[in-house]
Amino acid sequence: MKSPLRRFRGFALHHHHHHRERKDHRPPSAKLDELVYAAQEMEDMRNCYDSLLSAAAATTNSVYEFAEAMGEMGTCLLEKAALNYDDDESGKVLMKLGKAQFELQKFVDDYRTNIINTITNPSESLLKELQVVEEMKDQCDQKRVEYEAMRAAYGEKGGRLRHLKNESFSLGQLQTSFLEYQEEAALFIFRLKSLKQGQFLSILTQAARHHASQLSFFRKGLKHLEALEPCVKAVAEKQHIDYHFSGLDNNSDIDDYSSYQDNHSDGSELSFNYEINDRDKDLPTFRSPMDMDQAHPVSSPRPLKEQEQRSLL
Numbered sequence: 001m002k003s004p005l006r007r008f009r010g011f012a013l014h015h016h017h018h019h020r021e022r023k024d025h026r027p028p029s030a031k032l033d034e035l036v037y038a039a040q041e042m043e044d045m046r047n048c049y050d051s052l053l054s055a056a057a058a059t060t061n062s063v064y065e066f067a068e069a070m071g072e073m074g075t076c077l078l079e080k081a082a083l084n085y086d087d088d089e090s091g092k093v094l095m096k097l098g099k100a101q102f103e104l105q106k107f108v109d110d111y112r113t114n115i116i117n118t119i120t121n122p123s124e125s126l127l128k129e130l131q132v133v134e135e136m137k138d139q140c141d142q143k144r145v146e147y148e149a150m151r152a153a154y155g156e157k158g159g160r161l162r163h164l165k166n167e168s169f170s171l172g173q174l175q176t177s178f179l180e181y182q183e184e185a186a187l188f189i190f191r192l193k194s195l196k197q198g199q200f201l202s203i204l205t206q207a208a209r210h211h212a213s214q215l216s217f218f219r220k221g222l223k224h225l226e227a228l229e230p231c232v233k234a235v236a237e238k239q240h241i242d243y244h245f246s247g248l249d250n251n252s253d254i255d256d257y258s259s260y261q262d263n264h265s266d267g268s269e270l271s272f273n274y275e276i277n278d279r280d281k282d283l284p285t286f287r288s289p290m291d292m293d294q295a296h297p298v299s300s301p302r303p304l305k306e307q308e309q310r311s312l313l
Contacts, residue, residue, distance in 0.1 A: 035185060036191050042134060056116070059115055065110070074101030093232060107224075111217040114216075129195055
């Protein structure tokens with residue numbers, strides 16, 4: 001038979017082991033800090049993509065209004081060309097300038113479509129991926145709440161069970177709940193880090209492709225206008241019109257750009273084949289939504305302002 005002292009020592013050892021076992025199943029403070037930091041990162045990423053979408057929507061609406069105004073200008077010039085009765089050559093030039101507005105309008109509409117394909121659609125795809133991560137965060141929080149409730153329900157003395165909503169929990173169930181919470185937290189952190197690592201590359205890809213669409217837009221417009229320059233210049237000289245008025249860019253800037261265009265423009269259509277470093281291609285956990293959207297480009301929907309006007313009719 002054990003002496004009272006030995007029985008007391010055994011009880012103390014058991015109590016200390018049980019207390020340490022329970023303590024080990026409390027969420028580490030470092031893990032909780034990481035989850036708090038992850039939540040802030042998700043909010044920052046959402047704000048980033050929301051700002052991109054807002055800028056794209058504002059640009060799309062402005063470009064649409066610009067295209068509509070160019071169409072009105074073209075219509076006006078064509079109507080005024082009919083007023084010329086004396087010089088048929090001058091009337092033809094004015095008619096060409098009116099038609100040019102409609103050609104430029106097409107280029108503007110193409111640019112508006114490219115804004116949607118390069119900025120809007122990829123940002124929406126990235127927001128959908130972020131929403132999946134946010135749902136994983138919610139599941140992680142739910143597992144934590146369930147575990148905390150079970151831990152609070154577990155007895156403080158000798159591992160006895162307390163009841164929570166007519167349910168009792170053993171130490172094994174508490175351990176299982178803790179492991180499930182840890183697994184959900186680790187999966188959430190991993191997925192968020194993967195998305196965060198690809199964020200900058202995605203934004204850079206969007207900006208580069210949008211740059212390509214702008215370059216294509218201005219090149220096409222400049223090429224079409226330069227084709228009309230000989231006719232306009234001839235009529236201007238005949239009618240003694242000084243159409244290179246004060247305020248235009250100086251000739252050196254024009255010559256510099258013309259030289260750049262001669263060296264780089266081949267008249268080809270817009271291509272988004274911007275290469276990515278091999279180092280970036282090796283990322284196994286992230287696939288840019290730009291690649292998925294590029295395979296399924298969409299035509300430009302009517303901007304928000306036009307939709308609102310139609311809904312009011």
